[in-house]
Amino acid sequence: MRFLFTPPAEAATDLLTLPWADPLERWQDERVIEIPQTGRTRHVVRFVAAGDGLFALKELPEPRARREYRVLRRLRELGVPAVGVLGVVVDRPADREAVLVSRFLEHSMSFLALFADPRGVHLTRRVMDAQVELLVRLHLAGVVWGDCSLANTLFRSDAGTLAAYLVDAETGEVHERLSQEQRDHDLEVAYGRVTEELTDLRARGALAADVDPALAAADLVARYEQLWAELTGEEVLPRDQQRLRIGARIRRLQELGFEVGEVEVVEDPAGVSRLRLTTRVAEPGDNRRQLFTATGLDVQENQARRLLADIACHRSRLEREEQCHVPDAVAALRWRAEVYEPALAEVPPSLRSGLDDAEVFHEMLEHGWRLSEAAGRDVGPVAAARDYVDSVLATAAGDPVAPALLRTARPRPAP
Numbered sequence: 203m204r205f206l207f208t209p210p211a212e213a214a215t216d217l218l219t220l221p222w223a224d225p226l227e228r229w230q231d232e233r234v235i236e237i238p239q240t241g242r243t244r245h246v247v248r249f250v251a252a253g254d255g256l257f258a259l260k261e262l263p264e265p266r267a268r269r270e271y272r273v274l275r276r277l278r279e280l281g282v283p284a285v286g287v288l289g290v291v292v293d294r295p296a297d298r299e300a301v302l303v304s305r306f307l308e309h310s311m312s313f314l315a316l317f318a319d320p321r322g323v324h325l326t327r328r329v330m331d332a333q334v335e336l337l338v339r340l341h342l343a344g345v346v347w348g349d350c351s352l353a354n355t356l357f358r359s360d361a362g363t364l365a366a367y368l369v370d371a372e373t374g375e376v377h378e379r380l381s382q383e384q385r386d387h388d389l390e391v392a393y394g395r396v397t398e399e400l401t402d403l404r405a406r407g408a409l410a411a412d413v414d415p416a417l418a419a420a421d422l423v424a425r426y427e428q429l430w431a432e433l434t435g436e437e438v439l440p441r442d443q444q445r446l447r448i449g450a451r452i453r454r455l456q457e458l459g460f461e462v463g464e465v466e467v468v469e470d471p472a473g474v475s476r477l478r479l480t481t482r483v484a485e486p487g488d489n490r491r492q493l494f495t496a497t498g499l500d501v502q503e504n505q506a507r508r509l510l511a512d513i514a515c516h517r518s519r520l521e522r523e524e525q526c527h528v529p530d531a532v533a534a535l536r537w538r539a540e541v542y543e544p545a546l547a548e549v550p551p552s553l554r555s556g557l558d559d560a561e562v563f564h565e566m567l568e569h570g571w572r573l574s575e576a577a578g579r580d581v582g583p584v585a586a587a588r589d590y591v592d593s594v595l596a597t598a599a600g601d602p603v604a605p606a607l608l609r610t611a612r613p614r615p616a617p
């Protein structure tokens with residue numbers, strides 16, 4: 203028998219003494235725990251408490267187990283929400299199938315458990331939202347699921363909404379980027395499987411009376427298409443609104459919980475510009491590290507996200523104006539020297555009122571955004587900074603929280 207696993211080793215060594223020679227279904231070990239309401243399973247899946255952790259063990263043919271191990275590891279690296287994988291056990295005695303060992307996803311529920319709760323019947327919409335988001339994240343990361351269904355997903359509560367995690371990756375494929383056909387294939391599978399699963403729930407009386415399984419599954423596909431278009435669609439940019447439009451698009455994506463990887467403005471021979479964005483999935487802490495490496499600024503995670511988005515905007519403007527490629531590192535340093543420092547220099551020390559630089563800059567961005575919207579054109583960072591100082595900071599001196607509270611103050615037209 204061989205156990206291939208990713209460190210730390212303690213968890214795996216605790217599992218080595220399990221009765222691997224027996225079929226998983228017949229294990230009687232005291233560490234095996236029964237957990238009701240798991241999704242419908244094709245393979246034998248059992249749960250084991252070992253060391254300080256809880257693990258899910260699934261028995262399946264070796265090639266599939268190895269593939270699932272590989273895909274789950276990759277999903278982790280890509281920051282896609284999925285169960286963590288510990289390892290895979292192969293070459294078991296008596297030619298038994300391999301076993302994939304994943305970490306039990308704490309505080310999660312299968313869709314059956316969700317809907318079994320009497321309040322669950324009204325959850326369809328939120329379950330679908332979470333499922334759509336998971337599928338979009340997977341596709342952005344270049345992964346075809348091959349088996350998208352509610353049973354292959356686990357759900358966790360997340361500040362009033364649900365977050366979906368991929369649990370069954372045995373049919374997954376990782377690519378550089380996905381073709382339309384690959385995405386369509388996943389959507390077809392999802393449509394069929396989700397229709398079946400909701401029909402099944404209805405037969406058990408666990409679905410809200412006004413939910414039609416096929417319509418709900420079709421809605422899932424439609425909402426996927428909508429989110430995908432929002433995240434990846436090209437947009438024509440009128441010349442005088444470029445900065446404004448790019449900023450608006452980045453904000454929309456961030457509000458939807460996504461990150462912008464790269465901003466590209468492509469100008470065709472007729473002089474029409476189109477905006478393309480690469481959207482990616484970010485790990486917590488990722489933005490902060492990236493901003494620090496690029497600019498030397500050490501700020502909070504959300505601040506870093508805003509600043510990186512502004513750097514991306516500045517870079518695309520530089521490339522447009524100077525008609526040449528601007529490398530990441532150069533864009534970041536020029537942004538600091540040409541946008542960030544000059545904007546902050548507008549704030550007299552007496553008006554600093556306890557806010558840190560990145561927070562002041564963030565407030566200026568928000569302020570500039572509203573000014574530009576009211577003016578119907580981009581007012582530019584320095585004008586925004588001046589107006590912010592005059593109309594917000596100057597009236598809120600001495601009160602560090604006031605600028606944020608003043609957000610709703612009516613913006614004056616740009617000078």
Ligand SMILES: Nc1ncnc2c1ncn2[C@@H]1O[C@H](COP(=O)(O)OP(=O)(O)O)[C@@H](O)[C@H]1O
Pocket residue numbers: 239240241242243244245246247257258260285286304305306307310312353354355356369370371372
């Ligand atoms: N790591 C895990 N954490 C929590 N539950 C899990 C985990 N792995 C599997 N399960 C439960 O077992 C069910 C079946 O697992 P899955 O990988 O889909 O197996 P199958 O290939 O048999 O469909 C899931 O729907 C889920 O409820």
Ligand SMILES: [Mg+2]
Pocket residue numbers: 242243244353354370
């Ligand atoms: Mg499954």
